Amino acid sequence: MKKNKIPYLLLMIVHLGLFVVTIIKKKDKKPLLLYYSGIGMAYVFEYVVLNIFRGYRYYPKVLKRNRLDSVFGAIVSQALIVPVSAIFITFFQLGWGWKIFFTLLYSGIEQLFIHLKVFKNRWWKTIYTLISLPFYFWLVSKWSIYLDQKPKKWIGYLTLFFTFWVNYLNINFVLVAFLKRIIFKKGWSLRKYYVNFIIAPIYGFIQSIIGVIVTLKNKKLIGLGLLHLVDQLFYRLKLIKMKKWSVYCFLPIHIVLLLVGSIFKQQMLHLMSESECSQRETKKIQSPI
Template identity: 40%
Template sequence: MKRINKNSLPFIILTIIHIGLLLFTLLKRRERRTITLLLSNISFAYIFEYFVFNLFRSYQYNPKILKKRQLDNALGALLSQAIYVPIAATFLTVFELGWFWKLLFTLYFHIIEKFFLKIDNYRLHWWKTIYTVLLLPVYFRISDFWEENLRLKKKPFLWLSTYLSVGVVTKTLAFVLDIFKKQKIGVGRFHSWHEHFLISPLYMLIFSGAALLPAIKNNTFVKASVFLLMMFISILLSRIHIINNRLNFVQVTLQNIFMIYLSPLMKSFIFEKKKAESPYR
C-alpha cells in the first residue's frame, strides 16, 4: 500500500465518518434487521456497480491507496458501494427519516462527487453527476421498501436477504484476498483485472445460489452434495482456463466451503424469532 496522500486522505476521512454513522445506528437500533438491511443495501450497490462500473466503465476512482491502478480503482468503488452509500441508506431507513433527509444526503453525496472530480480523485467517462442525484433517492426508497418487508417477516425477502448476504460477505472477503495475492480469473490463459472483476461477481452469484441449499436443509448430505457440485464446476472452469492456476483453485475451493457453512448461519441470523435475538432483538 502507498502512504497517505492528498488523494487517499478524503477516502479515509469519509470511511471514518461513515463507520461512525454505522456504529451510531447499530447502538441505537440493536436489531438483527438493521444488519440484514445493511448487507442487503450493500448487495444492491454491488449489483449497480457491476453493470455501471465494471461492465460499462462509467467512471474511475483514483484514491492512490494501492499501487496497482486497477485494484486502486476497484478499492475506490468498494469503499463507495460497501461503506459510504449503503450505510447512509441504512441510517435513513432505520430512523425513518423522510424526504427532506433523503434529499439532504443526496446533496451531501453530490458535493462529495463534485469535490472528488475537482481534486482528481474521481473521473467520469460517460457518467454524469446528475445521474447520481436522480438515482440516490431511488436507492434510498428501495432501502425503505426492503426494510418494510423485513419487518413484516415476509419469507421471499428473508430468503433473498440470506442469499444476498452470503454473496456480499464472500465477495468482500474475496476482494481483500485479491489485493494481497494478486491472482486473477478470466477467459483464456492470461487474465486481466478487468476480466477478473467481470467474471468473479458472476461466479459468486451462481455459487451463492448453490450455497443456499444448506440453509434450506442443513445436514451433512446436502452440504456434501453442494460441495461436490461446486467442485465439479470449479474443475470445469479450471479445464477451460477461467481458473488458470493452482492458487486460484485453492482459493475458490475454500470460498465454496466458506459459503456452504456461512449460508445456514445467515439464515438462522435473519430468520431468528424475537425471543432469541438478544442483544440484537
C-alpha cells in the same frame, strides 16, 4: 500519506462511526441483514456501471494497479458509504427530507472529488447520482419493511443470496489485490483485471445460488461438494488462473460462507417469526372475539 487517500479516509471514518451507532442502537432490528442487502443492490449497480461500462473511475491511490485501485474506491463507496447511510436513514426513520439531504451531500462530494482529481466521470454524470440515490434509499427502506413487517419468502431468499454474493466478491478482491493468489480470466488478455471483475461476479452468482439452496435445505456437506465441482469446472474451462495455489484452497472459504449463511438464515427466521407474531397480535386487537 498521499493526498488522494485523505478524502476517502475521512469518509470511511465518518461512515464507520454511523455504522457503529446504527449497530448499537438498532441491534434488535438485525441491521446486518439489511446492510448486506444494501451492499448487494449497490454491487449490482456497480457491476453494470463500473465493471462493464466503466462509467467512472476512482483514484484513492491505495493500490499500484489502476484497475484494482479504482475497484478499491468503488468498494469504499458501495460497501460502506452508500449502504451505511441507507440503513442509518431507514432504522432511524428519517423522512424524505433527510433522503434528499444525503443525496445532495453525496452529489456535492462527487463534484468535490472530481475537483480534487480523486474521482473522474466518463459518461456518468452527477445528475444521474441525484436521480439514482433517492431511489436507492427508498428501495432499502422498502426492503426493511418487507423484512420486518411483511415477511415474504422471496425477500428472505434474496437477502441470503446477497449475503453469499457480497462475501464472494469481497474475498475475490482481497485475494487478487492484496494476496495475488487467484484471478478469473479468459485467454491471455492484457486487460486481465477488467476481465476478472466481469467473470468473478458471475462465478459468485453461481456459487451463491448453490449456497442459498443448500442452506435452506440444511445440506451443507452436499453443498460443499457442489461448490467444489463449480471450482473444478471453472478451472478446467481455464477461467481461473492459479498461482502456486489449488482449487482445494477454496474449500475453507466455502465452509466459512456456509456457516455465515446458516447464521443469517436463523436471524431471518427469527425476524420473520417475530413479525408474524406481531401481525397476529394486531389482528386480535383489531378484531376481538
